[in-house]
Amino acid sequence: MSTGRDVFIVANSTDELGGVTGWMHRMAHLLQEQGHRVHTVGVHAAELTMALPEDPGYPVTALYPAHPPTPWTPKGVRDRLRIPARRREAARVARKRQAVERLSEIFRAARPGGVVIVTQVWAMEWVGEADTDGLTVIGMSHESYDYSRASHRYRWIKNHYADLERWLVLTEEDADTWAGDGMNNVGFMPNALASLPPVPSPRTGRSVASIGRLTDQKGIDMLLDAWALVAPERPDWTLDVYGAGEDEAALRAQCTGLGLDGSVRWRGRTDDVPGALARSSVFVQSSRGEGFPLALMEAMASGVPCAAFDCAPGVREIVRDGQDGLLAPAGDIDALADRLLRLTGNPRMRDAMGDRARTGVQRFSEAEIVRRWEELFALLER
Structure with missing residues (x-):
């Protein structure tokens, strides 16, 4: 009491x-x-x-x-x-x-x-x-x-x-x-974990979501470099970037320079994270450093499998690599692109990992x- x-x-x-x-x-x-x-x-x-x-x-x-x-x-x-x-x-x-x-x-x-x-x-x-x-x-x-x-x-x-x-x-x-x-x-x-959405994402939208501030720590510049390797292989998929911040102008310019304007959507900040995740089939986190990222837990609670840089103990404590998500060595852009290609290319893997993620994250x-x-x-x- x-x-x-x-x-x-x-x-x-x-x-x-x-x-x-x-x-x-x-x-x-x-x-x-x-x-x-x-x-x-x-x-x-x-x-x-x-x-x-x-x-x-x-x-x-x-x-x-x-x-x-x-x-x-x-x-x-x-x-x-x-x-x-x-x-x-x-x-x-x-x-x-x-x-x-x-x-x-x-x-x-x-x-x-x-x-x-x-x-x-x-x-x-x-x-x-x-x-x-x-x-x-x-x-x-x-x-x-x-x-x-x-x-x-x-x-x-x-x-x-x-x-x-x-x-x-x-x-x-x-x-x-x-x-x-x-x-x-x-x-x-x-x-x-704030809450468990009553219904998980159907994982039918061909969308990879990133949710976080547009600052150096969140590594969206590295995500764009990785997406430049993914986009030619997945022409029917889009990268939806949710967030606002001081690096937005530089990141948009980088996106244009990489020829990604057709496959990256800048969504701005959102107060409806569950809605954003429900429209996504994969979540990506490209941070240079993290603590115990809530966005990662929210994605898993929505049944959305994650690809993330293994940049902190908190990330590998939340995502069990190969079971309910895929981790890439911190800062390894080729490896992150590989994890995104695997998740976007294999619906059976997405469904299995997404279901396990939703169950496993409830330990928090x-x-x-x-x-x-x-x-x-x-x-x-x-």
Whole structure:
């Protein structure tokens, strides 16, 4: 039976288009259904926003109306003497102090047993300066060890997460790797599958779907290169690219340059992922790095077999290669094209893998993941 805790979920943004934002709001609803009092907090309001209900049923707070400026680092003595830059930096520091105090006020309203879940590393900078006295702070990372290790976030994780009560990654494999790297507070918690569509995709449409932001991480440039190898062999198939983002113009130009305008459809962002998947017979994920990709789980829940780059432990934990989908070595464009050719060319394989995917992915059901969160709350309260 739930004890009805105060739970604060803190992220970079509460409305930014992307998987972490979707996870945060879904988790807020699930925890609220368990009797907890939930408050979602973002460091800033986003430019490329996700559609949220007018009243989600819990407070949603942004500490800044837009992305805060980055700290000023003077380069040499002359730079230090620049008065306008020094004024801007003083204003940034003062505004940050206000944001931290606002966050502290939110936290002070918690009753005993309150929990702060920090979903992204950058947001931990504000939480780390706020008053969390009497609260249990749980940090999270929604990306793989290798992806963090190759970025500035590795240093942030080491600096901000090492002293928390618990730090969660998405897979046991990554938790073991971080433990070997000196993070003694690490555990793992997979993302939950939001829902199982009542009817799977009929897998009759000659469409391969990609769903994700049009940014470097999602590797749509590599997908287009792979599709250039597939399209001549599958002239009656189309690649449907769902998503928006900063790389869209460059990707469209690449598509035209590869002569793919006749077989690639740019669908834009969609709020109807189940509908998009119902029209597809194959799903493709071409990311350079991932955590525990929700889009991959949603495709499998719809009975759509997946071809994906094996770019993270989360991907190979979701897709069991050769059973319910096909994995290609990370970044291997020829191999991804091969997996797409196999799935598009073999309806019997598509049906068998799609059916197995829909059954197998239910091991990440919401009920199971919520049970594991409740277990963790109880453990950390002892």
